Amino acid sequence: MTDKFKSYFSKISLYLFLVILLLLSLIPFYLMIINGTHKSFDIVTKLNLFPGHNLSENYETLQSHVNIWQGFLNSLCIAVPFTILSGYFGALTAYGFAKYHFPGEKILFSIVLASMMLPPQLSIIGFYQLNLKLKLLNSYFPFILPGIANATTVFFMRGMIEQGIPDSIMEAARLEGCSEFKIFNRIVLPCVMPGVATMCIFNFVSCWNNYLGPLIIMTESKKYTLPVMIAMIKGLYLSNYGAMYLAIAISIVPIIIVYAFCSKFIINGLTAGSEK
Amino acid sequence: MIKAKKQRNKGYYGYLFIMPFFIIFAVFELYPIAYTFYLSFHKWDGLMPSTYTGLNNFNRLIHDKIFFLTIKNTFRIWICNFIPQMLVAMILSALFTFNKIRGMSFFRAVYYLPNLITAASVGLLFNLLFNGDKSVINHILIALGVKGAPFNFFQNKVFVSGLVSYIQWWMWFGYTTIIVMAGITTIDSSVYDAALVDGATKFQTYRYITLPLIRKTIIYLTITSIIGGMQLFDVPATMTNGSGDPMKSVLTTSMYIYNQGFKSHNYGYASMVSVGLFLIIAVLSIFALQTMQKKESEND
Amino acid sequence: MKKVLLFVLMVFCFVIPLTVYAEEVNTDLSGTLEVWSSGEELGRFVEAFNKQYPNIKVNITVVPNADFVAKITPTLASGQGAPDIFTGESDYVKYLVNIGYWDDLRADPYNCEKYTDDVWDYVKSVGTDSTGAIRALSWQAAPGSIIYRRDMAKDVLGTDDPAELAKLLNSNEAMLDVAAKFKEKGIKMFASWKDIMNMQFSNRAQPWVVDGKLVIDDSMLSFMDMAKTIVENGYDLNVDPWAPEWTAAVESDDTFCYVLPTWGYQFVVKPAAKKTLGKWGLTEGPVPYVKGGTWLGIYKGSQKKDLAWAFLKFVTLDSEAQQNYAKQYGEYVSLKSADMALAEGPGEEVLAGQNLFAFYNEEMKKIPNDLMTPYDGQINNAFLSNTQAYATGALDKDAAIKQFKEDVATAYPDLIVE
Numbered sequence: 001m002t003d004k005f006k007s008y009f010s011k012i013s014l015y016l017f018l019v020i021l022l023l024l025s026l027i028p029f030y031l032m033i034i035n036g037t038h039k040s041f042d043i044v045t046k047l048n049l050f051p052g053h054n055l056s057e058n059y060e061t062l063q064s065h066v067n068i069w070q071g072f073l074n075s076l077c078i079a080v081p082f083t084i085l086s087g088y089f090g091a092l093t094a095y096g097f098a099k100y101h102f103p104g105e106k107i108l109f110s111i112v113l114a115s116m117m118l119p120p121q122l123s124i125i126g127f128y129q130l131n132l133k134l135k136l137l138n139s140y141f142p143f144i145l146p147g148i149a150n151a152t153t154v155f156f157m158r159g160m161i162e163q164g165i166p167d168s169i170m171e172a173a174r175l176e177g178c179s180e181f182k183i184f185n186r187i188v189l190p191c192v193m194p195g196v197a198t199m200c201i202f203n204f205v206s207c208w209n210n211y212l213g214p215l216i217i218m219t220e221s222k223k224y225t226l227p228v229m230i231a232m233i234k235g236l237y238l239s240n241y242g243a244m245y246l247a248i249a250i251s252i253v254p255i256i257i258v259y260a261f262c263s264k265f266i267i268n269g270l271t272a273g274s275e276k
Numbered sequence: 277m278i279k280a281k282k283q284r285n286k287g288y289y290g291y292l293f294i295m296p297f298f299i300i301f302a303v304f305e306l307y308p309i310a311y312t313f314y315l316s317f318h319k320w321d322g323l324m325p326s327t328y329t330g331l332n333n334f335n336r337l338i339h340d341k342i343f344f345l346t347i348k349n350t351f352r353i354w355i356c357n358f359i360p361q362m363l364v365a366m367i368l369s370a371l372f373t374f375n376k377i378r379g380m381s382f383f384r385a386v387y388y389l390p391n392l393i394t395a396a397s398v399g400l401l402f403n404l405l406f407n408g409d410k411s412v413i414n415h416i417l418i419a420l421g422v423k424g425a426p427f428n429f430f431q432n433k434v435f436v437s438g439l440v441s442y443i444q445w446w447m448w449f450g451y452t453t454i455i456v457m458a459g460i461t462t463i464d465s466s467v468y469d470a471a472l473v474d475g476a477t478k479f480q481t482y483r484y485i486t487l488p489l490i491r492k493t494i495i496y497l498t499i500t501s502i503i504g505g506m507q508l509f510d511v512p513a514t515m516t517n518g519s520g521d522p523m524k525s526v527l528t529t530s531m532y533i534y535n536q537g538f539k540s541h542n543y544g545y546a547s548m549v550s551v552g553l554f555l556i557i558a559v560l561s562i563f564a565l566q567t568m569q570k571k572e573s574e575n576d
Numbered sequence: 577m578k579k580v581l582l583f584v585l586m587v588f589c590f591v592i593p594l595t596v597y598a599e600e601v602n603t604d605l606s607g608t609l610e611v612w613s614s615g616e617e618l619g620r621f622v623e624a625f626n627k628q629y630p631n632i633k634v635n636i637t638v639v640p641n642a643d644f645v646a647k648i649t650p651t652l653a654s655g656q657g658a659p660d661i662f663t664g665e666s667d668y669v670k671y672l673v674n675i676g677y678w679d680d681l682r683a684d685p686y687n688c689e690k691y692t693d694d695v696w697d698y699v700k701s702v703g704t705d706s707t708g709a710i711r712a713l714s715w716q717a718a719p720g721s722i723i724y725r726r727d728m729a730k731d732v733l734g735t736d737d738p739a740e741l742a743k744l745l746n747s748n749e750a751m752l753d754v755a756a757k758f759k760e761k762g763i764k765m766f767a768s769w770k771d772i773m774n775m776q777f778s779n780r781a782q783p784w785v786v787d788g789k790l791v792i793d794d795s796m797l798s799f800m801d802m803a804k805t806i807v808e809n810g811y812d813l814n815v816d817p818w819a820p821e822w823t824a825a826v827e828s829d830d831t832f833c834y835v836l837p838t839w840g841y842q843f844v845v846k847p848a849a850k851k852t853l854g855k856w857g858l859t860e861g862p863v864p865y866v867k868g869g870t871w872l873g874i875y876k877g878s879q880k881k882d883l884a885w886a887f888l889k890f891v892t893l894d895s896e897a898q899q900n901y902a903k904q905y906g907e908y909v910s911l912k913s914a915d916m917a918l919a920e921g922p923g924e925e926v927l928a929g930q931n932l933f934a935f936y937n938e939e940m941k942k943i944p945n946d947l948m949t950p951y952d953g954q955i956n957n958a959f960l961s962n963t964q965a966y967a968t969g970a971l972d973k974d975a976a977i978k979q980f981k982e983d984v985a986t987a988y989p990d991l992i993v994e
Contacts (some may be wrong), residue, residue: 014371018383021364023448025386029393032401041824041848043404065616065638072283089296096293100286106295113499114302117557118309119507119550121534125322125543126311129651130304137657142304152500157456159492180289198458202391202451209394216647219657221637227394232642241820248397255392263385267421320842323675342986408815426813431968517816518642519962521856523970540647540987541671542952 001083036246043241058242062233064242068247070222071229075208076254078225082147083204083258087196090153095184097154098161099170109158116159119147124216127254131217138219153199160195161188197262204258208251226251315541315547319438333548344530345557347521349350349437352514354505357448362497364445365452370482372453373460384457385411387450398443401516406430406439433492440512440526444505452497460486495526495568499561506557509534529553602886606631612648614641615870617907618663621715621891624900628890632883641665645672652677652875661888664712665902666702669871673703673711678873679881686711686874686885691893699910703871713851713892715901715968717838717910720775720865721858723845724833726928729857732761737804738859738930747862748802755811763830766812767822769803771799771835771969776802777956778865783871783947784955790984792977799805800963800973808966816935827851837867838908838936845904845984846926854928858935887954895933908936915940951988958983 035043038052043125062068097109131142165188189196211227218224224232230251233244285559316333320326337343349418358385368387372380390398405412414426429435471481487494509530518535520527529549535545577728582903609632611618621634626632637659639647645668651658664672672678681688688710692700696717703712722745726736733744733754745751755765766772806812813831815822825831826848834840845856872891874884890897895917899911902918909915917935949955960978985993 014375014377017375018371021368021449022383022386027389028398028401028446029500030395031390032393041827043820081504093294093297096290100288100293102287102290105290108298111301112297113561114554114558115309116303116500116503117311117469119509119530119533119553121314121509122312122537122543122550122645123545125307125309125537127437127648129311129654132309132654132656134303137508145300146304147295149305154297156493156496159496160462161460163459163492168314180292184293193569194461195458198454201371201388205392209397212392212643212646215640215643216650219637219651227396228640230394230397231642232638234640240479248393251394252392255390259385259388259392260320263381295602315607323653323677340986407819409813410821410824410828426814428968431964431970438917439716519957519961520969521964523824523965535987536648538643541649542987542989 008084032245033249033252035045036242036249038242040241040243043245046064053251054242055246058246059257060141061240061243062246065233066229066247067070068226068229071224071226072254074214075225075227075251078214079204081140081144081208082207083200085144085147085154086150086203087200089148090199091192091196092184092190093154094157094161098158099165099167103244112151112154114132116155121212124212127213137217137222137248142209142217143213146205147207150203153203156190156199159196159204160192161163163190163197201259201262205255208255312547312550315544316551317544318543318547319544320539326544329544333545336545337548337552340549341530342430342524342527343529343552345524345525346532347553349520349524350528350530351506351524353437353441353444353528354502356438357444358498358501358505361445361449361501364449365497366454368449368453369460370458370486371485372419372457374482384450384454386526388454389450390447391451393447395447395510395516397442398447399511402443403430403515408430421523426516431522433522435499436516436522437525443511444508446499448548452501456490456493459490463489491568495565498564498568503557503566504559506553506560586922599768599783600628603630603631603826605629605765605883605886607880607883608633608635609880609887611636611663611887612639612643612659612662613637614639614663614665614869615871617870617905618715618872618891620905621887621897621901624897625887625890629886630713632669632886634887636831644668646946656876657672658875658878660875660876660884661872662875664871665870665923666718666868667950667953667956668950669712669951670789670948672873673705673871674950676705676711677876679876679878680709680711681713681874684881688889688893690766691889692909694895695893696910696911696912696940698866698943698946699869699871702741702948703873711761712836712871714869714910715898716869716892716937717908717940718866718868719908719936720778720835720837720861720867721935721939722833723841723853724857724859725831725855726857727855728758730830732757732763735923736857738857740937741857741859741956742861742955745859746860748798750797751861752802752805752811755806756809758832759811760811763832764810765811765832766806767825767831767834768819769806769812769814770817770964772802773799773838773956773960773963774867775835775861775863778866778944778947779863780947781950785949785951785991790955790981790994792980796959797977800966800976803963805966808969823848835861836890837853837865838932839868839909841927841932842905842907846924849926853926856927857926858932860939864939864944866943866946906932908933951984951991954987955984958987 034048034051036058037055038048039054039057042048044050097105127142131137138141169187170183173187176188209224209227211231214225215228218228226247230244230247233240233247315326317328317330318326319329357386370542371377377383408414409426413429418426424538467485467489468481471485507530508528513531513534516526519532520531530553533546533549534547535551536542579961597846606695611634613619613636616638622634622636625634644665648662677688685984695713699714699717700710703714707902722970724741729741731735735741744754758765774793776799777796781795782793784791796864807814813821813825823844826845827850834844841858849856872888874881874888875904878884886887892910893909895913898911898914898918901907903921906924915933915937917932919937921931921933923929923931960973962976962980962983965971965979981993984991
């Protein structure tokens with residue numbers, strides 16, 4: 001009796017723990033989205049738990065200040081290529097570091113790590129001047145191309161590959177006559193897809209939410225990305241809360257879609273284990 | 277002899293694989309980094325020509341009380357976020373790996389959601405909830421009859437610092453859990469079978485088998501957390517409008533850099549502070565790396 | 577008789593078309609003008625502007641104010657991609673005026689001094705750099721006021737008349753006495769003590785920086801004590817300006833007044849006043865003051881200076897344009913003739929019929945000299961931050977002043993701080 005009770009009790013406390021975490025995660029999220037349907041005045045005076053009636057009004061205010069769908073498109077045109085590049089080249093570079101040993105390997109990898117450590121606030125000045133010289137101002141390229149050199153992805157994938165891909169696989173493939181490049185594309189990459197997918201979600205989000213960079217590099221407001229537009233909606237006199245939260249809600253939707261899409265790869269990986 | 281040579285030749289393929297990274301890195305990332313280092317030896321207001329000042333900025337930095345205060349603040353906020361974050365991630369990943377939890381993917385998906393919002397929006401939301409006598413939370417507390425309400429949440433140093441740590445935890449614990457679980461997928465399931473045959477409990481399996489095998493993942497999480505944590509900017513900046521008040525309790529080093537550069541137009545000194553922060557992050561990371569790798573060799 | 581009629585008819589046929597052309601539709605100037613503005617208000621002039629200049633396309637890019645200087649600096653430094661016109665908010669306008677990237681509007685081809693007599697003095701003075709060159713002008717003027725609730729005034733003080741109230745609020749001590757009276761009735765007098773900083777700021781005898789040295793005016797020191805009294809006695813809402821609760825207090829039952837300039841009425845009180853329509857009034861405090869506003873200037877490297885001047889002149893020096901704008905949006909403008917004309921117009925519903933132009937015109941006559949320096953933005957922040965520490969009891973007065981000096985030295989190491 002007591003054993004059954006104990007296991008019942010532990011199961012309940014387990015689920016309780018999970019549900020509390022769930023609520024903690026969701027509530028601020030929920031509040032922000034609900035706020036998008038309320039009047040700005042209501043947002044600042046009371047706690048709004050249920051959807052309001054101001055959705056269309058907020059949307060009109062929103063559109064009168066900025067073209068939110070243009071911003072949406074701009075963000076998309078930057079984030080999608082960036083994510084794909086960072087995923088593929090991150091894995092490629094990590095593979096190079098993980099499975100091959102060459103002189104200077106340690107130093108080069110330290111450079112990869114060290115590049116992440118300098119705080120990015122002031123780099124924007126040098127970045128602006130660089131893109132000015134390269135004639136890439138007011139375009140998507142300054143934000144897409146660096147996807148090829150994404151240090152976080154390389155760092156993570158290197159660990160994944162070292163942990164998950166035994167040398168024996170590569171040897172076997174070589175004996176069958178595969179080129180190094182083919183080994184990577186046909187064998188290694190599919191194996192580490194869960195890791196790549198995880199990094200892709202993360203990279204998409206950080207690229208999508210990038211604010212200071214697009215603000216300074218884009219010289220025309222029609223090239224502004226979503227985070228810049230959200231800052232614009234705030235307005236000098238901070239009175240457009242409703243429109244602002246609506247913009248935030250719109251901004252989150254594609255991220256959730258990308259997350260749902262990439263999650264498929266992760267879930268498959270977790271249940272299947274590493275297939276040989 | 278021939279086999280060794282063949283292996284060495286294969287080794288050089290590594291260069292090919294890493295080349296795209298380093299080419300783009302050299303073009304897009306090296307210049308801004310080098311430029312920041314270059315600026316740290318100059319005095320520049322952003323518009324007039326810069327003047328060379330040698331080690332003046334460095335001298336100012338090592339005597340700068342505020343710089344060290346910001347390092348303390350940033351480290352405190354990070355540690356109060358990192359430890360709970362790793363604990364929860366470990367617990368959750370253990371629960372999900374060893375138990376059949378119904379709706380596991382749903383739970384995991386929702387836990388990751390907080391990571392998706394811009395930190396700036398979150399700072400704004402929490403400001404709305406807590407700032408002022410008639411803020412939402414105070415409303416609730418007054419309605420519940422809590423003694424002492426309404427509280428001056430935003431005038432309390434401990435509260436504001438704790439709130440920033442909480443927000444960081446809230447935004448990252450789901451991500452950390454996913455990463456740990458991604459690391460666990462690399463472990464061959466036969467290892468677990470062997471352990472269970474030997475009669476190990478779930479907890480023992482997790483502690484002595486899983487954890488060491490995902491060492492690389494844990495190292496990744498720690499180092500990136502140090503780097504991201506010490507560079508913290510968005511949340512405290514939007515919550516306190518760039519001031520880090522009350523009493524500069526949440527003034528992080530990145531906020532200090534931003535204010536010195538873009539508000540006070542001391543780009544040269546701001547660059548020096550960036551370099552200072554970079555060095556501190558590097559030291560912390562090396563320390564963390566050594567500690568973890570020492571543990572690795574001890575376990576072997 | 578017939579001949580006279582014919583003559584009159586002919587005169588009309590010639591004169592009336594001429595008066596139509598007196599509007600001067602200018603089709604010679606054509607091209608695209610690039611404007612960077614930190615707010616949307618500037619865009620409201622474009623439609624009327626295009627009636628006079630149909631061939632100039634005005635392209636306004638709004639840049640969030642908090643990062644405006646961060647965005648404009650690398651652009652100006654590199655000399656490429658800079659707009660033809662860019663704005664400067666009052667917090668950092670003096671800095672922009674002095675760095676010399678705006679053209680001197682007194683010189684050819686602008687010769688603004690033909691028109692600037694009609695501009696309120698302080699607007700001109702803020703836009704003037706240390707050599708006397710006029711670099712920027714504004715379409716706004718921002719004289720200060722106390723925007724108060726008439727019903728509460730009647731209830732607690734027995735009168736809601738602006739002149740009577742001004743007498744009751746004619747010194748810092750008087751204001752605090754009134755605050756105590758309100759407190760007894762459960763009403764917080766101020767929305768935030770930080771609003772009053774603007775008033776005291778204009779009350780100084782000296783600017784923050786004189787000859788490269790930090791100067792702390794006595795009025796600032798006494799303001800610190802006033803802030804402490806307000807916080808300790810609970811005379812305000814305990815929030816920062818622009819916090820959601822501060823904006824919401826317009827419709828509340830327990831906040832008496834906002835100590836704000838014209839934009840406070842226009843952007844805080846007027847849009848929110850639904851329940852409280854007709855219950856507000858404008859009066860003055862112990863000292864008249866100015867705070868805020870947006871200036872604009874012409875980029876010295878612009879290739880379209882003639883177009884830029886056409887727009888700038890329309891917005892900042894054209895009385896009729898400003899009158900039309902003010903009639904539509906209720907904003908207090910920078911030209912004396914425009915404000916005088918508008919004072920004759922109808923009053924505001926929210927203010928129970930009080931005409932805000934008439935009120936502010938009186939204020940503008942009394943305001944003190946402009947004491948703005950390029951360092952004001954950061955110094956004000958540091959001062960407010962440390963006054964808050966003192967007011968809430970975290971630091972004593974000497975420690976707060978010491979910390980303030982240290983903060984100023986950190987922000988501007990070139991200044992002499994004793």
